[in-house]
Amino acid sequence: MSALISFDGLGDLVALPFVQNAFLAAALLGLVAGALAPLVVARGMGFAVHGTAELAFTGGAAALLAGISVSVGAVVGAVVAGLVFGVLGLRQRERDSVIGVVLAFGLGLGVLLLALYDGRASNKFGLLTGSIVSVDSGNITVLVSVTIVVLAVLAAIYRPLLFASADPDVATARGVPVRALSPLFAVLVAGVTALAVPIVGAILVLSVTIIPGAAAARVTANPLKATLLAVAIAEASLLGGTLLSLAPGLPISGYVATLAFLAYLACRLVGRARGRVRVS
Secondary structure (H helix, E strand, C coil): CHHHHHCCCHHHHHCCHHHHHHHHHHHHHHHHHHHHHHHHHHCCCHHHHHHHHHHHHHHHHHHHHHCCCHHHHHHHHHHHHHHHHHHHCCCHHHHHHHHHHHHHHHHHHHHHHHHHCCCCHHHHHHHHHCCHHHCCHHHHHHHHHHHHHHHHHHHHHHHHHHHHHHCHHHHHHCCCCHHHHHHHHHHHHHHHHHHHHHHHCCCCCHHHHCHHHHHHHCCCCCHHHHHHHHHHHHHHHHHHHHHHHHCCCCCCHHHHHHHHHHHHHHHHHHHHHHHHHHHC
């Protein structure tokens, strides 16, 4: 990435094929992450997302060692995590302990797999902090496929899922299949997490899967408005972070996390100001 510094203009950087791939990947991730983020926050799944990221990291490390697509490995690892969390952690009191057990195992196994990998150190580092260089045409194909599947399934189950997220007891009484929706939504989150790991890294997946939803919740309680705002924040953070990372040639994760955090602070201020206006 240090070679990027030798270019004179930002336009030269943006014209590079791998940079265009990175922007496309960021846009796809922003769309699905923003769409799911309000539901993730409403269902209290922040820790689950973190645990899923670690299993996606493990899958990516296994794929790196096997010489296959890191995105495919990350998707497999994340989906396995989503199924485990969804099936074994259906009850709230069981969820954190199940996630903690699987997270510890996955992280330990992932570190071991990386230690066995003899390739470039940048590939190892990219799994943890993200790397736009790692996004190639093969990754784009996986990203597009997962994005289509996640959005299609989310559109089909959105209304009952929203009901189950807001009040699971009443939803169960009304005949909503809450127990079936839990593992299904966990798998959707797993797919989005798998998209995020090669781009922003396993460490800072929460910056695009949690922060946009948490920020939107500070401004509006309307589900549609919250989703649109979360998508806007996720897109701005990812695309802006990618753009800012080009000239210095640094991992985009720090930039993405900073932009998302600034958006969260801004939403808190807006929410507080609205509260004061209503009180007065």
